[in-house]
Amino acid sequence: MTTPIKFCSNASQFLIGDQLSEITDQLHAARDEAFADVDLLRSGGEIPAEKQPLDSGFIDLPQRLLDGEDGLVDKMLASAAALRTRIDRLVVLGIGGSYMGLRALFEALCDPYHNELSRDDRGDVPRLYFEGNNLDNDTMSSLLKMLKTQCVRPQELAERWGIVVISKSGGTLETAAAFRMFRDALGEYYGHQSHLAQELVVPVTGETGKLRDLSNALGYEHTFPIPDGVGGRFSVFTAVGLFPAAVLGMDIRAILRGAADITEICRTKPLGENPVLDYVAACHLLERDHGMDMRVLSTWGNRLEATGFWYDQLLAESLGKHERGATPLTVVNTRDLHSRGQQHQEGKRDRVINNLTISEFASEPLSIPEVAAGVDQDQLNRIAGKTIPELLQAAIQGTNKAYADDKRPTTDMVLPKLDAYGMGQLLQLFMLATAIEGRLVGTNPYGQPGVEAYKNNMGDILYK
Template structure:
């Protein structure tokens, strides 16, 4: 993968501080996500009975990362269909229930008491007539949680994630790796890609990350918004994962770097206008896939009255979308936005693992320089308390 920064900034003191902060987290093992590439390898040999679909009952960090990986790879690798029962939206749930013919359910909640997840789980029990010792039901939760106690009571297989791994950092744990393995994904390659990037970072071979983190953290009052412009429809769920990761980790103590996720070229026809002629004050990250597969071409057809578009005839769609990315990047650079880019040479499982680890370490580095607790979410907890008092 290729990482390029198109802004001139150097703060060696901040870069050194960021590196020392995340190194301390890594070596102390207080923050567990750094070590998931090794610890989650134990799931590679797990086998499940044959079910038609994999259904995830979970929300936020319990589903977004898994969905991000699945959406990226579902059309390239032979996988079972995955259905995500996330939101307590009755229309959405009714529609998804109809999609499930022979599902394997995973109920995922770190705390074991997520209101949306448990409410949907109750409806699944009723609708699909689940009983104790059900073979098509698995639980993923913290050790000792109420959900684990339920699993023991019902005789349901239960998997744990480390207590020192937060939900939004948990995709490389049992939360993501076990359901993806059940769907048929090669989780070893995903974990290896994450490990390779982590090792290179701590060997000081990915210094661009520290430069970017120090720029974001030291200039958050000038540039309080980071826009991720991802140039592939299959990256839609990834941008949702990014929004949670940045938003819940970095918005604290009156400080924030607001994450905004967009898909190119679709959002060039809406949000780009705001970027070009709005207030500015945003950093822009372009994420693109260099080599798409298969080689899908625009036909060399000349249509009456439509010849203004013929200059792209006989070129691939990959060329079109990537040149649109380059053109948008050049336009924003001309407006003097701080721009960086992440280029995946191709869409493969190791690159996906690397991308996840890159963003997790970047978030930790920025949070440490902002002097916020990257791993808690007190604002979210207050809302949960208010909700309980409304019933």
């Protein structure tokens, strides 16, 4: 096993007596229930009403895919390789969990300026654009205009584009509307009846539903499933995240291996040796006993911001029910220390700061150059030779000390490296933690009744 994620916390300073040991049995029971939910789902038996919906299929999915279930990984890799060689721009249409996991992987694992690089420098993979995740007329118009003005010779690889459309039901209006518009633009470009207009569209959807029916009617050759028992916000390790990630050249087997390994740690290790349970324990006790129901995911680096936004949705939709549930907030430091740091340091004592850091960066450390004394007005010669990672580490330690001195709790989640294996660990850790905390507090972590209400109301307004 590659080096696992490390977790530590100063939460013990804030707990009264032996609270951590008092909930050990409850935590282990919640963990066991979350894993038993997988057996219940796979059994095909009747699911009790209090367990519905039951979307626990994400838990064992990484290992099942690695073991070759349905040959799906090989199919995705083959289809992704073929699509990658035929387009230079990929438009991904999806909303919520249908795009946020991919965006987290893309920003973490691809070059920060991916779309600006030449095809060679991109590793011979396409550029990536997201739409169908909002109802913003201007951004959609701008992307369509860019495609129409920069792609005028369909015989040239550099001017070919394709679509991956992602929706489990096909009934989400934002994505469905975008798909119709981009499908029409694709047909105008290649010819509505051309083989390219068919082959350069890959739907990822459920086994039944509007998008599945439309895909069958239009005869799309490559359509990948979103399995039953895996909800949208837990679907990053289905074709939802893995297929487009493979098109972008990411190592999806390493991603799955990281997810499978952290799942095994979660399943077998006790509190104190288990980063999933340790994270849940700290957050839960600080919320339950100290009213700290704001969870600030403090990502120390730009490339993890999208991971934070993905986690915001995961936590909010899973546990924000029945007038309960912590409120998630993502910040990027040191950037946001200059906007939100004051409030976190001296505002209400209603939050825990969960740091997310990286031990080893992908690029060579940049060093502060020394300059002549006559132009050292910024007085940086005194730290000349220090690297940017050293400056960042000083900022992390200094910020944590400031919070500790003011008796404000922090936790630290440390990724050994920002690579495919590490991201697999991290995303699965957060999904497992969310499911286990739901079972711990008696909230079904699956389903999204509040979101369904807005969708229904929206439909009533538009179709009346």
